[in-house]
Amino acid sequence: MRSAIISFLAGIVMSMPVLAGDTTEPAAEPAVGRSALDSEVQSLRREVVDLNRDLFMLEEDLLFPASTQVAVFVSMDSSTFFALDSVQLKVDDKEVANYLYTAREQDALKRGGVHRLWLGNLKAGEHEVVAFFTGQGTHERDYKRGTTLKVEKSVGAKYVELKISGKVSKLQPEFVVRVWE
């Protein structure tokens, strides 16, 4: 009796197709056999994404029209030695953003992600943008660096990139500001 059980069990162990729960897992049932509820969830997901896209664009057009829109982005070289803790942003001497980065966000920046730090409105003309970066450089040395830029706001949207890059020769972070039209 026991050997029959073990035999059966071993057969089951060798024949149960179970895959880890990733995207490559075969569907428990073919798509055509999917229940109405599953199909409704799929359809809702798609519609909610589309709706969010439209709402995202409406919000931006309403709150930050292109004629006055200015966005400040933070990016980082993957090779940089700088571990970014926070960025403080001042526009025309007024603090508009003070952002503390989580470990997950720091990782996303190092892998090529670009953080839209601030999205706001500015009148046409010249504006002063000042950013202070705090974090740690090589040998866990604390850093606080500032960088300043005069931005000429014209009719179209203006994008400013605050880039942190590593200077291999000096083993020091470098803060570069670039204006995109």
Add this chain to the structure above:
Amino acid sequence: MLRKLLILATLACPAFAAPVVELDAIPGLPAVKVQDLHYGDVLFYFYQHDHFDALVRLAAYHDQGRLTSHARDAELLRGGLYLSLGQHREAREIFERLLSDASTPQPVRDQAWYYLGKILYAAGLYEESDRALRHSAGSLAVDQEAERRLLIAQGLLYRKQYEQAIAELSNWDGPRYWLAYGQFNLGVALVRVGQKERGLALLDSVGQLVTKWPELMALRDKANLAIGYAHLQAGEPAAARLALDRVRLAGPQSSKALLGAGWADATAKQYETALLPWQELQGRNLLDAAVQESYLAVPYAYAELGAMAQAVEYYEKAIAAYDAERSRIGESIGAIQSGHLLDAALKAGSDGREGWFGQLADLPESPESRYLYHLLAGNEFQEGLKNYRALDAMAKNLSAWSDSLGAFTDMVETRKQAFAERLPAADARLATVDVATINGRRDALQAEFEAAVAARDIEALATGDERAQLDTLDAVDAELALHPGDSTYDDAREKARLARGVLLWKLDDAWKVRTWQASRALRELNASVYDARTRETASSRAREGAPERTAALGARVQTLSPRVAALAVRVVDAKAGQGRRLADIAIRELEDQRKRLDEYSVQARYALATIYDRATAGAAPAKPTEPAP
């Protein structure tokens, strides 16, 4: 017993295994140098595994024309994001569109074929998947190439084409991580086609892996469990014990391994040794089928050893444990029927990112959450719970937008009102400014300056004082001209001549500096006039376009509001339906558990009664037979 072990085995061990996709749900997307800041913004969310936000931003930036430098990468990423959200139809459409476009570059085509192959595989369309995956060879990253080959082989295994699968997995030279999965699957395939020795040898190589990677440790456990049970089946308890001993005590396979180890010892008639793993199981969660089984196995071993007092004690303990667990299951079923299970399921990982599965194991003990983690072992419940959480997130998202749309409506109304109120004053201010006249005066000044420079008219650049002095000298000269030949005026004439000479000398001396200053002043004037004209144009344009723009925004708000409301209703309905379905699955599963415990309890009582009957009859205590199924 047979049926129970079948259930146990069903829960126990997979034959084929695939690695959980690395932390990036979309592995191997080609690294790109960000050329559009907004594409980088999408990646910022993507790398944080916030796939919903990444997808929304990607779609919005695409429509806003902000991803021009990354059109193909963005499309590939969009397909991948849909794939990670389980939207296979959308993902498939995107990849097929990329492939039908002749201008899609080859590396992007390779990626598209690869992801399309994965989608087809997930849909169980193994032949189509095979074709797509074979197309994708070329420029894939090492891990992707390894996964591609593994998927092809697994597709063959699912189609029971074992020899082809063996051929596909032979001469495997992929990375170690994938190699282990390849070896495991090949081992299973070989055992299936009767090549047990070759198969077990491969499984053994996986079973003896030295690794610190948790996923490979889990695979090693699965391999050892499979080897152990194969040897048990072949009546080789010593070899079975050897493999089962390699399964980690803290891993998810340990209960099954301990149970199997006990059976291996029992097969070798070493009941005392069998008690060790079986008694170890008794301290574990009774919902585990192996643990339930151990409650019967321990007194069975004592009975085999002739220790009837201990056998009785452990059968009574088993009955008490089964009864207590049945009662707890009853409480949980009640809690689930009241809808509390899903509240507990939503408590874990409320940030909507990965990791919430693990957190379910740490929820505080309560009737509604006690079996939640256990229920997730079932694929149907797991997938259902994912959908339920997604629907909950959608409901919150739509609720937040609904609030925002209310504010947007107010904002549009306020703008309309403010525009109407400010318009008269703005018009009045604009009327006082005549930029055209200013522009004409600027042109005249420019012409005057250019004429003076051309004629080197030093007097043209005289200051106000100098101009007055020149005028005075002109008046003096005019007066002197009334007295020609009168020698009494000679001295005055000489002084006037000298004074004019000095003044002209000064003007000539200052000419260079003054022309430069005048030129600069004119340039500044030009800039100011240009600014004034630009502002005047912008003001006019703003004034003229503002009502239309505000109205257009208002219309968009009005169009989107009912869409949000309608979707919110559907999401609430779907969530309720999904909740009911999950509760049904959970109750069905717990009812099965309760029935199984009932059966175990009956078997324990029967065995106990047999022992008591024999003791009462004065006969030598009989060993209870193995419980019947």
